[in-house]
Amino acid sequence: MNQLQIISQDGQRVLITSQLAESYGTDSERITKNFNRNKERYKEGKHFLALEGKELKDFRATCQIDLLPNINKLYLWTEKGAWLHAKSLKTDEAWDAYEMLVDDYYSVKENIPTLTKEEAEALLFRRTADMIVKIPQLEQKIEEVDQKVDKQITLTQWEQRKLQREVKRKVYKFSDDKEERKYLFPELYREIYDRWGIPSYRDVLRKDLENVITYINAWVPKKKDEEKGEIA
Template identity: 50%
Template sequence: MNHIQPITQGGLRVLTTNQLAESFGADSKIINRNFQRNFDRYAHGKHYFALSGEDLRTFKGTRQFDDSLKFASILYLWTEKGAWLHAKSLNTDLAWDAYEKLVDEYYMIKENVVPLSKDQALVTVLRTTADLVEDTQAIKEEQHEIRKLVTHLDNKVEEQITLTSGEQRRLQKGIAYKIYEICDDPEQRPSLFRELHREIKDRFGVASYKDVKQRELLTALRYIENWIPRKVS
């Protein structure tokens, strides 16, 4: 592939139809026909460039000794991806072998790569380092915000968790212990139980003592421990 005169268009290395046909061992008419048949699969700027008018005249001026361009009114230049589509259309061993060589020995070659001076390299490194520091700081800040959000959500979840069965029994025992502590009369105890249950529901805004939140269990137990009935008859 070293005999191919390099052509660059739109920052990409490209090949003329004749160059592509020669590389694939095919006639340029077949390349053009396959393109027309599969036109919808090709995207301008991605698979090919089409030169005409002043662009074409300028291009011809750079290749004055290429007779194949003399009478062309429009010129197609094929990118690596365009060459792949043509190799797929031809689907011959020669075309596929040639395509691999084109990729390795032509399309992937970078042109006009000018080594950086020592000072330019140092500036590039410093800029890259500064960008990395800035990106790292931004990531840290984002992680901090995420942790705050997760903590907030965890707290919200914890606020809604109600008593486990074991904690419910603990609350029941606290209620029973309080009622039996302040009242020896079995006939009065049911009304005291009802009164204390009602006040627990009112105090903690729940439909049942079972719905008391875990985070309020100790508060509920202290409330029961210090509870005084409104009236004992």
């Protein structure tokens, strides 16, 4: 392994993707693909730091390392992030390299400089500004998750009973004959299943309940097949 150029960010040593790839005997593209395939396992601030905008500009100005001129987002991998990448690669070379990184690179703690009052205030202001930018993005993500959840939640037991009562009320409205109702019940349920693409009334989504009830209220059974004595 070649001597790594030391990169420090937020008081800890980190590696850019090309350094990590070289250490593990692979290329940056594979590191990036592994990250994208397992992105849900990586936590920003724990496994990596992502620099963009002013942070990236400041990093370029202070860090003497070659970066592509058109890069707009830079990932810096922490020790825990390097561990996840070694785990994804599953090679002896990667694990050996990871152990060397821990012993000879990551384990060397950086001296965190004492900030002046002005520097501390400037840092606080920058972090606050970053949060102001990120909060609307987080709110948008939360809204998207809520919408996805709404599309997956099925009826509660109480709502299932409500739907059953509506079906029963409708069927009894059309027939007092016990034998005829034996055909009307499955006919109505079958039409609900076909229309909403579900195998059971228990699978009706909560967001669809009112529409299903409206459909039940407007439902009219098919004519009885006089020869077979069945509902066609």
